[in-house]
Amino acid sequence: MVLSNWQTVHKYQDILFEKAEGIAKITINRPEVHNSFRPETVSELIDAFTRARDDAEIGVILFTGKGEKAFCAGGDQRVRGHGGYVGDDNVPRLNVLELQRLIRSIPKAVIAVVAGYAIGGGHVLHLVCDLTIAADNARFGQTGPKVGSFDAGYGATLLARTIGTKKAKEIWYLCRQYSAQEALDMGLVNTVVPLDQLEETAIQWAKEILEKSPIAIRFLKMAFNADTDGLAGLQMLAGDATMLYYMTEEAREGKNAFLEKRKPDFSKFPRLP
Ligand code: S0N
Numbered sequence: 001m002v003l004s005n006w007q008t009v010h011k012y013q014d015i016l017f018e019k020a021e022g023i024a025k026i027t028i029n030r031p032e033v034h035n036s037f038r039p040e041t042v043s044e045l046i047d048a049f050t051r052a053r054d055d056a057e058i059g060v061i062l063f064t065g066k067g068e069k070a071f072c073a074g075g076d077q078r079v080r081g082h083g084g085y086v087g088d089d090n091v092p093r094l095n096v097l098e099l100q101r102l103i104r105s106i107p108k109a110v111i112a113v114v115a116g117y118a119i120g121g122g123h124v125l126h127l128v129c130d131l132t133i134a135a136d137n138a139r140f141g142q143t144g145p146k147v148g149s150f151d152a153g154y155g156a157t158l159l160a161r162t163i164g165t166k167k168a169k170e171i172w173y174l175c176r177q178y179s180a181q182e183a184l185d186m187g188l189v190n191t192v193v194p195l196d197q198l199e200e201t202a203i204q205w206a207k208e209i210l211e212k213s214p215i216a217i218r219f220l221k222m223a224f225n226a227d228t229d230g231l232a233g234l235q236m237l238a239g240d241a242t243m244l245y246y247m248t249e250e251a252r253e254g255k256n257a258f259l260e261k262r263k264p265d266f267s268k269f270p271r272l273p
Pocket residue numbers: 032033034036073074075076077078094096097117119120121122143144147148149150151152
């Protein structure tokens with residue numbers, strides 16, 4: 001099923017942000033450079049993902065690239081300067097790291113929808129998404145050591161967690177490209193579909209997730225983060241536990257007692273095993 005009722009949520013220069021039926025679609029719209037990102041692209045992505053996170057109507061986010069040739073070819077090498085990628089403000093930065101953290105911390109499923117190249121920093125962007133649906137023309141790989149860069153954060157460590165350390169080292173040390181089928185075989189993507197079925201498959205997966213309990217999905221995602229992200233991951237999981245606690249009578253008793261200037265009575269709440 002392809003949705004025909006996508007509505008533009010917000011207009012940007014480098015990206016598209018649409019939504020329909022509980023699904024957000026965020027698209028890098030720079031096909032002329034294989035959807036590589038400059039600092040402004042990343043700032044817009046951060047803004048769109050933040051809006052999608054805060055929109056209670058949205059339960060699943062699809063992240064994709066315009067056209068069939070590339071999901072994203074990483075940082076725009078034309079603006080790589082001394083110490084980072086240089087935007088209109090002339091400040092070098094690596095703000096894509098902030099975007100990686102944001103995608104992981106959004107308590108909703110984020111699905112990378114990959115046609116063509118997912119290379120360099122673009123490969124890391126699909127990696128940090130919860131799921132990846134690949135078209136049969138997708139190509140995966142890292143280029144860092146070949147082009148004078150590296151992502152030793154999630155780019156290396158989460159890759160090792162995902163496909164194993166030996167394979168992750170091969171990908172980074174040799175800078176080869178891998179087909180969609182090879183990516184599937186190594187557990188780097190969830191499924192491979194014909195290119196012309198990419199979007200409809202993504203929507204089908206999104207709709208299946210939307211039928212599930214949002215709090216269950218939220219806690220599962222945060223538990224996966226807690227496993228990989230140490231105290232920062234635990235903080236996200238704990239934050240969600242607090243959110244749930246605020247919804248209980250027991251937590252409300254504490255707040256109400258304070259506001260009513262009385263001693264809280266927690267005796268009526270069970271101490272379950
Ligand atoms: C993807 C490749 C293999 C495709 O090859 P193909 O099919 O032959 O197409 P091309 O003719 O090469 O490309 C089509 C047009 O697109 C332009 N283009 C492609 N990629 C980029 C890019 N990354 N930047 C700018 N332009 C790009 C081509 O130039 C061409 O345009 P025209 O026709 O006008 O010449 C091939 O394109 C390829 O190898 N691309 C480069 C891939 C790459 O090396 N990416 C950068 C890797 N590094 C990062 O992504 C950095 C990430 C990052 O920010 C970071 C984060 C954390 C820590 C560190 C870093 C860090 O700085 O590394």
